[in-house]
Amino acid sequence: MLDAEAPEPLVEVADLRMHFPIHAGVFRRRVGAVRAVDGVSFTIARGETLGLVGESGCGKSTVGRALLRLCEPTAGRVVIDGDDVTALDPGRLRAKRPAMQMVFQDPQASLNPRMTLKQIIAEPLNVHTDWDADRKLARVRELMEAVGLDRRFVNRFPHEFSGGQRQRVGIARALALNPRFVVCDEPIAALDVSIQAQVVNLLEDLQDRMGLTYLFISHDLSMVRHIADRVAVMYLGRIAELSPRDALFARPLHPYAEALLSAVPRADPRRAAGRRRIVLAGDVPSAARMPPGCNFSTRCPRAFDRCRTEAPRLAQAEPGRHVACHLFDPQKPAAG
Amino acid sequence: MQQVGDIGGTRPILEVRRLKTVFNLGSAEVHAVNDVSFHVRRGELLGVVGESGSGKSVTMMSLVGLLASPPGEVRGGQVLLDGTDLLPLSPRALSDIRGARIGFVFQDPMTSLNPVLTVGDQLAEPLIRHRGMNRRRAAARAVELLEMVGIPDARARMSGYPHQFSGGMRQRVMIAIALACEPDVLIADEPTTALDVTIQAQIIDLMQALRRKLGMAVIWITHDLGVVAEIADRVMVMYGGQVVEEAPVRDLFEAPRHPYTRALLRTVPALDGARAHRLNTIDGQPPILFEAPGACSFRHRCSQADARCACANPACCKVAPARDAADDPGTGHFVACHHVPAPPGAPATPVAVDA
Numbered sequence A: 001m002l003d004a005e006a007p008e009p010l011v012e013v014a015d016l017r018m019h020f021p022i023h024a025g026v027f028r029r030r031v032g033a034v035r036a037v038d039g040v041s042f043t044i045a046r047g048e049t050l051g052l053v054g055e056s057g058c059g060k061s062t063v064g065r066a067l068l069r070l071c072e073p074t075a076g077r078v079v080i081d082g083d084d085v086t087a088l089d090p091g092r093l094r095a096k097r098p099a100m101q102m103v104f105q106d107p108q109a110s111l112n113p114r115m116t117l118k119q120i121i122a123e124p125l126n127v128h129t130d131w132d133a134d135r136k137l138a139r140v141r142e143l144m145e146a147v148g149l150d151r152r153f154v155n156r157f158p159h160e161f162s163g164g165q166r167q168r169v170g171i172a173r174a175l176a177l178n179p180r181f182v183v184c185d186e187p188i189a190a191l192d193v194s195i196q197a198q199v200v201n202l203l204e205d206l207q208d209r210m211g212l213t214y215l216f217i218s219h220d221l222s223m224v225r226h227i228a229d230r231v232a233v234m235y236l237g238r239i240a241e242l243s244p245r246d247a248l249f250a251r252p253l254h255p256y257a258e259a260l261l262s263a264v265p266r267a268d269p270r271r272a273a274g275r276r277r278i279v280l281a282g283d284v285p286s287a288a289r290m291p292p293g294c295n296f297s298t299r300c301p302r303a304f305d306r307c308r309t310e311a312p313r314l315a316q317a318e319p320g321r322h323v324a325c326h327l328f329d330p331q332k333p334a335a336g
Numbered sequence B: 001m002q003q004v005g006d007i008g009g010t011r012p013i014l015e016v017r018r019l020k021t022v023f024n025l026g027s028a029e030v031h032a033v034n035d036v037s038f039h040v041r042r043g044e045l046l047g048v049v050g051e052s053g054s055g056k057s058v059t060m061m062s063l064v065g066l067l068a069s070p071p072g073e074v075r076g077g078q079v080l081l082d083g084t085d086l087l088p089l090s091p092r093a094l095s096d097i098r099g100a101r102i103g104f105v106f107q108d109p110m111t112s113l114n115p116v117l118t119v120g121d122q123l124a125e126p127l128i129r130h131r132g133m134n135r136r137r138a139a140a141r142a143v144e145l146l147e148m149v150g151i152p153d154a155r156a157r158m159s160g161y162p163h164q165f166s167g168g169m170r171q172r173v174m175i176a177i178a179l180a181c182e183p184d185v186l187i188a189d190e191p192t193t194a195l196d197v198t199i200q201a202q203i204i205d206l207m208q209a210l211r212r213k214l215g216m217a218v219i220w221i222t223h224d225l226g227v228v229a230e231i232a233d234r235v236m237v238m239y240g241g242q243v244v245e246e247a248p249v250r251d252l253f254e255a256p257r258h259p260y261t262r263a264l265l266r267t268v269p270a271l272d273g274a275r276a277h278r279l280n281t282i283d284g285q286p287p288i289l290f291e292a293p294g295a296c297s298f299r300h301r302c303s304q305a306d307a308r309c310a311c312a313n314p315a316c317c318k319v320a321p322a323r324d325a326a327d328d329p330g331t332g333h334f335v336a337c338h339h340v341p342a343p344p345g346a347p348a349t350p351v352a353v354d355a
Helices: A059-066 A092-100 A117-128 A133-146 A149-157 A164-177 A192-209 A220-228 A244-252 A255-261 A269-274 B056-063 B090-098 B118-130 B133-149 B165-177 B198-212 B225-231 B249-254 B259-267 B307-311
Strands: A009-024 A027-045 A049-053 A077-082 A100-103 A181-185 A211-219 A229-237 A239-243 A315-318 A320-324 B014-024 B027-042 B047-050 B073-083 B102-106 B187-188 B217-222 B234-237 B242-248 B317-320 B333-335
Touching: A009 A059, A009 A211, A027 A059, A027 A092, A027 A211, A049 A059, A049 A220, A059 A100, A059 A181, A059 A211, A092 A100, A092 A117, A100 A164, A100 A192, A117 A133, A117 A164, A133 A149, A133 B014, A133 B307, A149 A315, A192 A220, A192 A315, A192 B187, A192 B259, A229 A255, A244 A255, A244 B333, A255 B198, A255 B234, A269 B249, B014 B047, B014 B056, B014 B165, B027 B056, B027 B073, B027 B217, B027 B242, B047 B056, B047 B225, B056 B073, B056 B187, B073 B165, B102 B165, B118 B133, B118 B165, B133 B165, B133 B333, B165 B187, B198 B217, B198 B225, B198 B259, B225 B249, B234 B249, B234 B259, B242 B249, B242 B259
Parallel strands: A049 A211, A049 A229, A100 A181, A181 A211, B047 B217, B047 B234, B102 B187, B187 B217
Antiparallel strands: A009 A027, A009 A077, A229 A239, A239 A320, A315 A320, B014 B027, B014 B073, B234 B242, B242 B333, B317 B333
């Protein structure tokens, strides 16, 4: 298991795979598969925030959904707080749901426009508790206060609120059942810069107060650097590098992580002028036609022969740092 | 930094004076653009920063009659392209200028390209329309353009449809179309926002190379302060439909003066250096302007706001000479804030006055 040094993981993911079949022809025969997630393993300790970063189509959102079994993974094991989520029958999965919740990207799309805030936030309570109306209303008010919404707004509709406030509603709903593990799937991507900081501060406050464990999925590397304890960088369905935050941002090891970090524009014109930026050539290959060997070999500036034939495995390169790259494979020293 | 030629000395190719745009919603009016003035010179890249609703896109759409009307309505101002005011022009005359002298690149190439026309046809169209080329010559030029923006195997991709291109490639096609007639001014509205950072880096490099090669003026709208820091010569910050600060790029990032700009720069977490324990925030929401601003529109979110801010809308005045670029009446550090006085001795000139 990875990260054996972490004392007591709340979430353990082993070799998670999520393949979407491609059907074609008159008989809709299966002709291939989009390997959206292709063998992903990691752990998240209690109270920890794991950042999951990567570009669009790399499979990071699919990982989040498969973890909560919002889609059925093709293979792999996901243990959350002692239960293998992938093996639970529908009844026991339902009983498990309160412990694991999700905050979605677009609060415009994930809140029902015809429901009031009270109905939206109380919905998980309707499903999972047999509380009476008074108790539910009290809980809704408590949650609204916890996320910084005025409790007098319980009977208002989502459209009466700004994007940042709507995201607070989404967070209140996710917290209604006192979850232990929350997947935040691009929770700030749809918000303005000045509002993003408000929501991130709220997520951090709630984590401190409620002892939450987060999987924070984002393409915003500077925000991930702020909130995450460790960061997994995904490329084309696989984890390229999994490292503690400070180590990754100070010195990324995997060539893709290095290129990704160097591509982020810095709000500092003086340094931007002299900075060396690695501009990767070409586009991300399709997950339906993965290149043989390392999936990054088609764009990697440091690729050598072995990369085009043999897929590297995610291995510990330095204490606490895991890299899937032949350059860092301790067992077979790279020839390049 | 990346300045091309003698920017300080040339006269602006595009100059906008006191532009006003209003959306008429029947029961209410929204004053989206209020007395916005700016200019851009040949070879210069002007970055325009602001949050959604700050009026940055509406300003640019107003310049060339791209605003749906109704509800949009340009209420006043001048848009001088090389000395000629565009606002009184007929729709037909404006359409001759769009594409030929002012090119546009939009945020989402999927919605701005026509899905049922081949890329080659869409590239040839402005050449036939504005340059009077025949099909054969236009097609040959289209191949050159695709090669210029770095699309491999350009001749074969001419017969492809937009959906057959990746996001980054589509944005390259959009840029090729915008540059087809070698416009004097290119307006790029969040051209890389829908793209991944590694693709964004490619597009930024491409735009810088093309700007150097063709010597055109570029107006680059974005909400990403990092992008602006990398590419702009000058930066204009918009808030509540007004220009609140404008300065050469280094002056703006190293010595921001307006409370909004300062707060905005503080909210963005850094990618290197010390990591803040807690993010700085700007409390509250951006305003919706149901009337022309009679007071500072940032006052509800500003820590320095006082009685003066609530009774008068500050004019955008030059408060300091440019430190990082050649200083002249049109270049320098301009701020619209009662709390940023012009230094003694320096004349406080509103931007709107002839540069």
